[in-house]
Amino acid sequence: MEEVQHHIRCKKGDVARYVLLPGDPARVKIISEFFDESWKVAENREYITYTGKVDGIPISVTSTGIGCPAATIAAEELINVGAEVLIRVGTSGGIDPSIRGGEIVVAQAAIRSDGATREYITIEYPAVADIDVTNALVLGAKRAGINPKVGIVWTHDAFYRGTWRGWMPDADEVYKPWLKGGVLCVENECSGLFVVSRIRRVKAGAVLAVAGNNLSPERREDEELLKETIIKAIKTAINAVKILEKERDILP
Numbered sequence: 001m002e003e004v005q006h007h008i009r010c011k012k013g014d015v016a017r018y019v020l021l022p023g024d025p026a027r028v029k030i031i032s033e034f035f036d037e038s039w040k041v042a043e044n045r046e047y048i049t050y051t052g053k054v055d056g057i058p059i060s061v062t063s064t065g066i067g068c069p070a071a072t073i074a075a076e077e078l079i080n081v082g083a084e085v086l087i088r089v090g091t092s093g094g095i096d097p098s099i100r101g102g103e104i105v106v107a108q109a110a111i112r113s114d115g116a117t118r119e120y121i122t123i124e125y126p127a128v129a130d131i132d133v134t135n136a137l138v139l140g141a142k143r144a145g146i147n148p149k150v151g152i153v154w155t156h157d158a159f160y161r162g163t164w165r166g167w168m169p170d171a172d173e174v175y176k177p178w179l180k181g182g183v184l185c186v187e188n189e190c191s192g193l194f195v196v197s198r199i200r201r202v203k204a205g206a207v208l209a210v211a212g213n214n215l216s217p218e219r220r221e222d223e224e225l226l227k228e229t230i231i232k233a234i235k236t237a238i239n240a241v242k243i244l245e246k247e248r249d250i251l252p
Contacts, residue, residue, distance in 0.1 A: 005077035008062060009042040010049055012081045016058035018241045019083045020234075021074065023090050023189060025063040031089065031234050032061055046070055054238055057245045064088075067157055068116035068192030075196040075204075085133060085244060088193050088206035089237045091230065092153065092185040093163055094213035095178050101212035102225050104148040104232050105184050106137045107205070110191035113156035117195040127155070127191035128198070132244065133205030140239030141207070146232050151184045153208065155191035162186050163214075175215060185210060205240070209233040 002011040020031055028048045032038040038052030046065030053059060062078060064071040075086055092105060099105070110127040112118070117127065134150075141148040156162050162174055163186050178186075190206045197204035209229035212222070 005080055007045060007073050008047040008049060008077045009044040010077070010081050014041045014051060015049060015060040015062070015078055015081055015083055016051055017082065017084045018057070018059045018244070019078050019086055020059070020061040020237050021064050021071070021086055021088045021193065022061065023064050023066055025065070027230070028061050028063045034234050034238055035059060047074060055242055057241060059241055064189060066159075067188050068114035068155065071189040072116050072192040072196050075193055076200070079200045079202055084202050085241070086193060086197055086202065086204040087133065087137070087237045087240060088189055088204075089233050090187055090189060090206065090208050091211055091226070092187040092208040094185050094210050095154065095175055095215065096182060096184050097213070097215070099149060099184055099210055099213055101210055101222060102229050103210040104141055104146050104229065104236060105153065105208040105210060106134060106141065106148045106150045107153045107190050107208060108134055108151055110153050110155040110194055111178070111183065112191045112195070113154060114191050115157055116192050120195055120199060125195065127194040129194055129205045130197070130203035133203050133240065136240035136243040137205050137207050137236055139243055141236040143239050144232065144235040146236060148207070148236070149184055151182065153190055153206070154178050154183050154186040155188060156186065157188070159188070163188060171215070186214065207233045207236045
């Protein structure tokens with residue numbers, strides 16, 4: 001009997017080569033409904049997994065929970081049972097003034113302000129998405145009629161110290177270095193996914209739905225707009241899987 005992974009409770013054969021990774025467990029079922037067919041594989045803690053097919057291509061979706069410690073566990077265990085392409089389908093808050101709620105961001109790289117990846121490798125090591133996955137996400141977005149923003153995102157651990165401006169009286173100071181560097185948005189899992197995927201020699205990328213701009217006076221989220229934007233991110237990721245599978249024989 002194949003070994004069942006401790007946290008995600010999956011074994012080899014349960015998950016596809018391509019796995020979409022939302023943070024929110026509730027989003028797994030939503031994403032699976034965009035597959036042509038799907039079935040629930042496992043559920044444990046924050047990790048829910050469905051597997052199915054799109055255009056005949058095997059595909060899975062697993063929730064990672066919040067933050068890099070949980071996301072790196074999901075990535076490690078999914079890779080153990082056969083995942084080769086991991087695509088985060090998440091949410092984020094805008095930092096750069098050009099970013100507004102309702103937009104889609106494709107992450108080329110992530111600032112490593114999380115704690116988990118420091119236990120993997122020295123901080124000088126960059127958290128960079130796979131170029132083939134990134135290019136497929138950009139093209140996938142365009143095929144869905146979306147013009148994505150592409151660039152660097154900030155991954156960190158403290159939601160109320162960056163992801164959500166909330167009560168922070170010094171919010172401008174918190175964001176100042178990232179504004180200088182042209183960082184597009186803030187989120188909580190990309191750097192963990194990018195670092196683990198490189199170390200484990202698989203491909204990873206990320207597409208993020210922007211809930212709003214953290215430095216905008218009208219920061220409060222529009223729930224309906226966010227739902228619509230998440231759907232855009234899902235369609236982008238599924239299109240990317242189709243593109244990657246079509247090009248599979250010629251990609252390194």
